[in-house]
Amino acid sequence: MNQIAITHTQWQPICQRSDLVADSGVCVLTGDRTLRTVSAAPKSIALFFIPHAEPQLYAIDNWDPLAGAGVIARGLLAEIDGELTVASPLYKHHYRLRDGICLEDNSVRLGTYAAAFDGDKVLIATEPGNH
Amino acid sequence: MVKQKLIVIGNGMVGHHFLEQLAARPEKSLFEVTVFCAEPRPAYDRVHLSEYFGGRSAEDLALGKVERYREWGFELLLNDAVTAIDRDRKTVTAASGMEKSYDRLVLATGSYPFVPPIPGHEHEKCFVYRTLEDLDAIRAAARGARRGVVVGGGLLGLEAANALKELGLEAHVVEFAPGLMSVQLDAGGSELLKNKIEDLGVTVHTSTATELIEEVDGRLCMRFQGDRELITDLIVFSAGIRPEDSLARSAHLQLGERGGIVIDESCRTSDENIFAIGECALYDNRIFGLVAPGYTMARNTVAQLCGESMSFTGADMSTKLKLLGVQVGSIGDAHGRAEGAAAITFVDEQTGVYKRMITDNTGKKLLGAVLVGDTGDYDQLLQYHLNAIDLPEHPEQLILPAADGAAPALGAGALPAAATICSCHNVSKGQIVDAVQGGCCSLGEVKDATRASTGCGGCSALLKNVIDEELAALGMEVNNHLCAHFPFTRQELFHLVQVEEIRTFEELLTKHGSGRGCELCKPTVASILASLWNEHIHRKPHVGLQDTNDTFMANMQKNGSYSVVPRIPGGEITPDKLIVLGQVAKKYNLYTKITGGQRVDLFGARLEELPEIWRELIDAGFETGHAYGKSLRTVKSCVGSTWCRFGVQDSVAMALHIENRYKGLRSPHKIKMAVSGCTRECAEAQSKDIGVIATENGWNLFVCGNGGMRPRHADLFATDLDDTTLIQYIDRILMFYVRTADKLQRTSVWLENLEGGLDYLRAVVIEDKLGIGAELETQMANVVGTYQCEWKTAIEDPEMLKRFRQFVNTDTPDDKIAFVEERGQPRPAREGEIVRIAEPA
Numbered sequence: 001m002n003q004i005a006i007t008h009t010q011w012q013p014i015c016q017r018s019d020l021v022a023d024s025g026v027c028v029l030t031g032d033r034t035l036r037t038v039s040a041a042p043k044s045i046a047l048f049f050i051p052h053a054e055p056q057l058y059a060i061d062n063w064d065p066l067a068g069a070g071v072i073a074r075g076l077l078a079e080i081d082g083e084l085t086v087a088s089p090l091y092k093h094h095y096r097l098r099d100g101i102c103l104e105d106n107s108v109r110l111g112t113y114a115a116a117f118d119g120d121k122v123l124i125a126t127e128p129g130n131h
Numbered sequence: 132m133v134k135q136k137l138i139v140i141g142n143g144m145v146g147h148h149f150l151e152q153l154a155a156r157p158e159k160s161l162f163e164v165t166v167f168c169a170e171p172r173p174a175y176d177r178v179h180l181s182e183y184f185g186g187r188s189a190e191d192l193a194l195g196k197v198e199r200y201r202e203w204g205f206e207l208l209l210n211d212a213v214t215a216i217d218r219d220r221k222t223v224t225a226a227s228g229m230e231k232s233y234d235r236l237v238l239a240t241g242s243y244p245f246v247p248p249i250p251g252h253e254h255e256k257c258f259v260y261r262t263l264e265d266l267d268a269i270r271a272a273a274r275g276a277r278r279g280v281v282v283g284g285g286l287l288g289l290e291a292a293n294a295l296k297e298l299g300l301e302a303h304v305v306e307f308a309p310g311l312m313s314v315q316l317d318a319g320g321s322e323l324l325k326n327k328i329e330d331l332g333v334t335v336h337t338s339t340a341t342e343l344i345e346e347v348d349g350r351l352c353m354r355f356q357g358d359r360e361l362i363t364d365l366i367v368f369s370a371g372i373r374p375e376d377s378l379a380r381s382a383h384l385q386l387g388e389r390g391g392i393v394i395d396e397s398c399r400t401s402d403e404n405i406f407a408i409g410e411c412a413l414y415d416n417r418i419f420g421l422v423a424p425g426y427t428m429a430r431n432t433v434a435q436l437c438g439e440s441m442s443f444t445g446a447d448m449s450t451k452l453k454l455l456g457v458q459v460g461s462i463g464d465a466h467g468r469a470e471g472a473a474a475i476t477f478v479d480e481q482t483g484v485y486k487r488m489i490t491d492n493t494g495k496k497l498l499g500a501v502l503v504g505d506t507g508d509y510d511q512l513l514q515y516h517l518n519a520i521d522l523p524e525h526p527e528q529l530i531l532p533a534a535d536g537a538a539p540a541l542g543a544g545a546l547p548a549a550a551t552i553c554s555c556h557n558v559s560k561g562q563i564v565d566a567v568q569g570g571c572c573s574l575g576e577v578k579d580a581t582r583a584s585t586g587c588g589g590c591s592a593l594l595k596n597v598i599d600e601e602l603a604a605l606g607m608e609v610n611n612h613l614c615a616h617f618p619f620t621r622q623e624l625f626h627l628v629q630v631e632e633i634r635t636f637e638e639l640l641t642k643h644g645s646g647r648g649c650e651l652c653k654p655t656v657a658s659i660l661a662s663l664w665n666e667h668i669h670r671k672p673h674v675g676l677q678d679t680n681d682t683f684m685a686n687m688q689k690n691g692s693y694s695v696v697p698r699i700p701g702g703e704i705t706p707d708k709l710i711v712l713g714q715v716a717k718k719y720n721l722y723t724k725i726t727g728g729q730r731v732d733l734f735g736a737r738l739e740e741l742p743e744i745w746r747e748l749i750d751a752g753f754e755t756g757h758a759y760g761k762s763l764r765t766v767k768s769c770v771g772s773t774w775c776r777f778g779v780q781d782s783v784a785m786a787l788h789i790e791n792r793y794k795g796l797r798s799p800h801k802i803k804m805a806v807s808g809c810t811r812e813c814a815e816a817q818s819k820d821i822g823v824i825a826t827e828n829g830w831n832l833f834v835c836g837n838g839g840m841r842p843r844h845a846d847l848f849a850t851d852l853d854d855t856t857l858i859q860y861i862d863r864i865l866m867f868y869v870r871t872a873d874k875l876q877r878t879s880v881w882l883e884n885l886e887g888g889l890d891y892l893r894a895v896v897i898e899d900k901l902g903i904g905a906e907l908e909t910q911m912a913n914v915v916g917t918y919q920c921e922w923k924t925a926i927e928d929p930e931m932l933k934r935f936r937q938f939v940n941t942d943t944p945d946d947k948i949a950f951v952e953e954r955g956q957p958r959p960a961r962e963g964e965i966v967r968i969a970e971p972a
């Protein structure tokens with residue numbers, strides 16, 4: 001029997017454009033009780049806004065499994081061999097923004113999510129995936 | 132296609148390496164792999180086991196990860212030892228009762244510690260030193276204990292003794308033989324090692340045979356031959372290892388006379404379908420108790436399984452290590468047992484250095500060497516030995532202390548292409564040269580490409596030599612660019628920023644760089660901009676340039692929380708302020724500790740709490756302590772002439788003066804200072820970047836000292852200075868350092884690399900040889916004049932405060948940060964102590 005999985009991209013408003021910091025990261029919590037969102041389990045996600053890059057917005061898991069702490073949003077953006085990465089602040093592992101892969105240990109990968117602007121609102125789709 | 136069933140018994144270091152090598156090959160898909168692992172967790176780094184006491188966790192030491200094995204498609208059965216092999220039916224049976232059939236079987240069962248059958252050895256306070264569980268048990272027993280004894284003075288025994296010492300016990304080593312490390316060292320080396328180790332507070336009993344262990348009044352009493360005894364609280368046996376060959380024995384595989392599973396050059400046992408690798412295997416009547424030979428066997432076996440031929444013909448057992456801080460090296464035939472062997476020995480009793488080389492009867496080849504106290508010559512000697520390179524005419528010069536340029540250094544260029552540079556991963560010089568020729572220009576790139584230096588790390592210095600030499604041979608300049616984005620040194624960039632009055636990173640990048648920057652150039656440029664223009668590090672264009680610590684003006688701790696360090700100039704503090712520190716710590720439940728820098732550190736603040744905490748501290752008159760910045764940290768002071776009967780100047784007043792002057796100065800690395808009130812030097816000024824010591828007539832100025840990883844005594848720069856001259860000199864020295872040092876270079880390394888050294892620095896600062904004295908002072912005056920407490924500015928600026936939100940879309944705190952109480956204070960919860968640490972799926 002074949003199984004066909006159908007996934008919809010569920011966009012949810014997550015914060016305002018003014019919450020973002022250019023060329024740096026902020027952290028959002030999805031699925032929080034106080035927010036009206038789709039996915040149930042709360043998840044912290046780092047949002048990076050890079051005005052001069054294409055795309056401008058990146059959403060990636062905030063939890064750094066190699067450091068064992070939720071700190072990715074506080075990492076420094078670093079371009080390594082032409083690829084945009086974030087250097088995790090604790091032990092400086094580089095995670096590639098486009099797919100979450102860790103450059104030092106490519107068996108480790110953070111979830112990445114689609115993110116976009118809708119006017120002043122920032123939208124995010126919380127099923128992990130590549131975009 | 133039917134896959135071959137491959138079973139691996141044992142998931143230790145060698146078993147893991149085998150699987151890793153297999154997984155990297157396309158032939159992996161030909162096998163259905165099952166791994167039996169007797170330990171409760173997959174393979175970990177036994178070589179660095181002792182670091183478990185030094186703070187590394189089981190997770191840090193892990194080599195094999197369950198997810199990784201799953202990804203490779205290998206079945207990993209933890210906590211399940213194989214109990215029998217049936218060679219006729221080609222099956223194995225495990226303790227769990229599971230039975231599995233195999234086409235090929237790999238035995239990687241390692242070895243077990245040998246415990247001499249001394250009556251009493253089963254006492255519950257007797258331990259061995261091999262697994263994480265062993266270490267847990269030792270740690271538990273050490274609580275409340277005073278003394279620990281290691282039985283066995285070999286390599287591992289001394290390592291265990293060090294561990295006992297680190298656990299706070301009085302450590303003893305009891306050795307049956309007349310000397311320590313008798314396998315690797317000759318009598319002279321062994322004696323010197325013993326002296327050195329005793330100097331470090333470990334008592335060594337050689338030629339001592341233990342006859343009985345019994346419990347006396349709740350402690351252990353060890354009775355030795357000849358009516359001597361020693362009372363102790365615990366005993367660790369480290370009397371050698373024995374190959375774990377019991378499975379092979381009951382399966383009637385051929386074993387050596389004294390155990391060990393006999394293998395041939397292709398690592399096959401007496402059954403052609405069964406291989407044995409690592410410490411359980413016996414080749415040419417020898418067991419190889421090191422990882423490198425085990426790894427070679429693993430690679431060899433993978434090759435055999437993939438239908439290639441490769442042969443294992445023994446391995447070099449040379450070792451270099453540091454035991455209790457004493458460097459020890461042993462190469463080849465250390466005892467000079469070969470016929471006609473001749474020895475050259477160098478002993479310096481004053482510094483405790485012993486070096487001995489063994490040459491063959493022609494005096495041309497190096498058979499072995501022993502080094503104690505200084506292993507600086509190890510790499511070079513090893514290469515002579517392994518590659519049978521002809522010794523120079525006066526071989527003794529290889530171990531004699533260098534008499535001005537006389538040492539005939541064996542450049543990496545003299546090594547043949549086949550020379551092994553990294554023995555852990557078996558990487559030859561040829562492979563490294565190929566990698567460099569193939570475009571790898573840095574140490575990191577070569578490491579990635581060849582895996583050299585990614586094991587024990589012992590080969591890194593030699594690796595770097597080979598790379599540099601090859602780069603030079605290719606006519607490439609050895610690159611000292613800041614990073615891929617700026618083809619300049621830090622000093623050149625500083626100059627560009629200053630001359631062109633560049634104010635932002637973007638501007639500098641557009642004019643002189645490329646790409647988008649990285650974690651190397653961004654903070655460096657931020658620091659240069661701050662040294663020159665001193666704008667708030669949170670001002671818009673600078674925000675994204677800082678390391679986390681600078682961004683949030685606090686030091687990030689391992690669980691993502693922060694520490695708060697208010698400035699306490701000179702270590703002087705009023706009772707009222709002390710009370711405020713206590714109140715704030717209590718209110719926010721912060722762990723409180725007096726630091727090594729004469730101030731108080733408050734740990735465990737959540738990101739969103741930082742502004743509130745700082746508001747309270749600032750209201751009480753505190754300022755930021757810049758513990759997060761590459762900037763002035765503390766000026767340590769002694770109490771000085773005000774109170775101390777010996778003091779000749781007011782060291783506290785001077786310390787306050789210089790701390791207040793230089794606080795906020797951004798520099799290539801952190802800067803520490805101290806002021807002592809007399810020559811007794813209670814403030815340890817001679818270990819600081821800037822050290823000031825009072826004299827009858829003024830102040831002596833010391834410069835470029837360093838504690839930390841590579842301590843350096845400060846140099847006396849000038850004597851008997853008056854207050855004004857002292858400050859003038861410090862201004863000039865610091866600004867000159869800020870201008871010309873490399874990124875993350877402390878003053879100590881800077882001075883060592885400064886052409887002309889101390890004399891040149893004196894010429895620039897005292898004689899104003901470059902005519903920039905006034906300019907340096909003006910620049911410093913500018914920094915001093917534009918000082919602001921960054922925290923004070925931040926808490927008054929709503930825009931900046933927005934940065935300190937854990938989540939920008941809710942006030943919910945981060946539930947991943949959890950604390951537990953220890954000794955009446957909070958500390959980060961460890962894994963397992965937290966209900967839920969991983970991100971939910």
Ligand code: SRM
Nearest residue numbers: 686694725726727728729730732764837838839840841877
């Ligand atoms: C808190 C303290 C230890 C303590 O409990 O006493 C400490 C803690 C840290 N030290 Fe230190 N050092 C502390 C005194 C020292 C000293 C002793 C001293 O200053 O008298 C030294 C040796 C002296 C020297 O620097 O020359 C010292 C040598 C280091 C080094 C090695 C520097 C080197 O040149 O080798 C580092 C690593 C680095 O800076 O790259 C370091 C780095 C660190 C960091 C910042 C590591 C980090 O990035 O997380 C630690 C975090 C502090 C925090 O979270 O608040 N710490 N550290 C001390 C703070 C003093 C203060 O009040 O500011």
Ligand SMILES: Cc1cc2nc3c(=O)[nH]c(=O)nc-3n(C[C@H](O)[C@H](O)[C@H](O)COP(=O)(O)OP(=O)(O)OC[C@H]3O[C@@H](n4cnc5c(N)ncnc54)[C@H](O)[C@@H]3O)c2cc1C
Nearest residue numbers: 141143144145146169177212213240241409410420421422
């Ligand atoms: C404290 C310490 C320091 C060391 N330092 C160094 C060093 O500096 N340099 C160096 O080269 N070497 C060092 N060594 C030695 C090095 O650790 C060993 O050479 C290496 O671990 C051998 O690997 P192995 O896989 O053969 O054996 P092991 O790592 O012992 O692994 C064997 C595994 O097989 C399991 N096993 C056994 N029987 C069965 C069974 N029937 N069924 C299932 N599983 C089974 C065992 O439980 C074990 O997990 C050190 C060792 C120790 C203990």
Ligand code: SF4
Nearest residue numbers: 769775778808809813
């Ligand atoms: S350095 Fe001198 S003045 Fe300062 S406390 Fe020590 S003895 Fe007293």
Ligand code: FES
Nearest residue numbers: 553555586587588
């Ligand atoms: S020799 Fe161990 S890493 Fe190279």
